[in-house]
Amino acid sequence: MRQLNISNLINLKLEGIDTPLYRTEQSAPKTGIVHLGPGAFFRAHQAWYTDQAMQKHGGDWGITAVSMRSQGVKDALGEQDGLYCLAELDEETSFQIIGSICEVLVAKTEFEEVVERLIQPTTKFVTLTITEKGYCLNGAGQLDTNNEDVKADLLETDKQVSAIGLLTKALGLRKRLGLKPFCILSCDNITDNGIKLKNAIVNFAQLADPGIKQWLEKELICPCTMVDSITPATNDELRTTIKESIGIKDNWPIKRESFVQWVIEDILPEERPAWDRVGAILTNDVRGFENAKLRLLNCPHSSIAYLGVLLGIETVFDAMQNKTLVAHIEHLIDSEVIPSFIAPKELDAYGYSREILERFKNPAIRHLLSQIAWDGSQKLPMRIVPIVEQNLKDGRSISRLCISLVSWFLFLRKRYIDNQEIIDPLAAELASIASKCCDNPKHDIAKFVGISAVFSSELAANKTFIANLELAYEQLLPLLTNTNYSWSKSI
Numbered sequence: 001m002r003q004l005n006i007s008n009l010i011n012l013k014l015e016g017i018d019t020p021l022y023r024t025e026q027s028a029p030k031t032g033i034v035h036l037g038p039g040a041f042f043r044a045h046q047a048w049y050t051d052q053a054m055q056k057h058g059g060d061w062g063i064t065a066v067s068m069r070s071q072g073v074k075d076a077l078g079e080q081d082g083l084y085c086l087a088e089l090d091e092e093t094s095f096q097i098i099g100s101i102c103e104v105l106v107a108k109t110e111f112e113e114v115v116e117r118l119i120q121p122t123t124k125f126v127t128l129t130i131t132e133k134g135y136c137l138n139g140a141g142q143l144d145t146n147n148e149d150v151k152a153d154l155l156e157t158d159k160q161v162s163a164i165g166l167l168t169k170a171l172g173l174r175k176r177l178g179l180k181p182f183c184i185l186s187c188d189n190i191t192d193n194g195i196k197l198k199n200a201i202v203n204f205a206q207l208a209d210p211g212i213k214q215w216l217e218k219e220l221i222c223p224c225t226m227v228d229s230i231t232p233a234t235n236d237e238l239r240t241t242i243k244e245s246i247g248i249k250d251n252w253p254i255k256r257e258s259f260v261q262w263v264i265e266d267i268l269p270e271e272r273p274a275w276d277r278v279g280a281i282l283t284n285d286v287r288g289f290e291n292a293k294l295r296l297l298n299c300p301h302s303s304i305a306y307l308g309v310l311l312g313i314e315t316v317f318d319a320m321q322n323k324t325l326v327a328h329i330e331h332l333i334d335s336e337v338i339p340s341f342i343a344p345k346e347l348d349a350y351g352y353s354r355e356i357l358e359r360f361k362n363p364a365i366r367h368l369l370s371q372i373a374w375d376g377s378q379k380l381p382m383r384i385v386p387i388v389e390q391n392l393k394d395g396r397s398i399s400r401l402c403i404s405l406v407s408w409f410l411f412l413r414k415r416y417i418d419n420q421e422i423i424d425p426l427a428a429e430l431a432s433i434a435s436k437c438c439d440n441p442k443h444d445i446a447k448f449v450g451i452s453a454v455f456s457s458e459l460a461a462n463k464t465f466i467a468n469l470e471l472a473y474e475q476l477l478p479l480l481t482n483t484n485y486s487w488s489k490s491i
């Protein structure tokens, strides 16, 4: 079986496969973008937009993809010249080869090379998919100076381990070289992601390199963005499908739904990839789109994930076959989520939410609930807690939102009881709480609302909130031991 690499592109093209015409054995675009966190979502989304931009409109926008620590992507894509196959899962699956990644580096072992790419004059953009935890923010959305990586980077001036530390170092070097800062695009599901990112970098600089603080405040551009495309993790089935369908061995192909969206705050520098000419939306109201997406896609997603796991369900598609669960989610959306925010003028919140639920029903996508359930302590403060706070302020119901939060608590307890790893940066704290639970709603809820990274002390002291959580806990507790328990009767 032939291995995917640059010398095979010509044949693939002749066989009718969509391939990057801007990559040949003789030439590749220069690096214009450095990306941190080259996971599946980045390769399904921003790398695809950049591929399309170069394919249709040219430019030197090759990507140097940087993993902070893990070697996996480098090993997989290294022997295939950064190329990989993207499968779009719809009624029919379509395949294309993406060529925008020209190089993969690992910061832990190739630190100097990474810094060198970041300070090249041709590097105009840095994009990030480092997940919520990668920003090292505290519950208030500010740089967490107690975060272990931040602490280490404030002491270590040579080799930073956090993205914030690394970027601040590179920006300082650029200033000393007389270069402009690169523009940094956060592509993670975080409200006001660009604002929080810029604040984190400026705050870090204030502590580590105060001389560049003012320059950063004035010159650094961090547009807010909203990103969307459902991207299940790669599995062997996908590798086999690609072997069988296009006769190629790809170490790490990527799959995603055909729906893809990128909304970017319209403050990008003039010199940029033609992202907006291949579908990205430039607007001044990213916050509205981001809010709508976090509340109408990610909140239901997490709600389905935790409740679904307790019901013994494996994937989002399977969960969408469970009528009771779907009815609950629709009520959650209509009575507690949609009234909680003002959607952008051009968006019909109800229609948008129903389109999202249709996307969840895509039979071609096996999106594991366990994948969505990761990192709850980082995700829920973005996707559920703000809605609870708004509803409490407005005197609106929070009972179904509390079902979602309690499902997370019980999910943690289940993982603990089943001796399964909790994948979350706060895993130790969460497991310790789970170990102390005794099925008494008052006792157990008091422990869970003490997670200060998720619940502010004000919220944790709110009587209506606690009463709703205790009630939901009592109602859902039987699911911990019996996935067939008829949970909905009582809500």
Ligand code: CS2
Pocket (backbone or CB within 6 Å): 189, 227, 228, 229, 230, 231, 297, 298, 301, 302, 371, 372, 373, 379
């Ligand atoms: C999901 C998201 O894993 C998760 O937490 O909710 O990754 C979701 O699939 C994307 O935001 C869709 O754009």
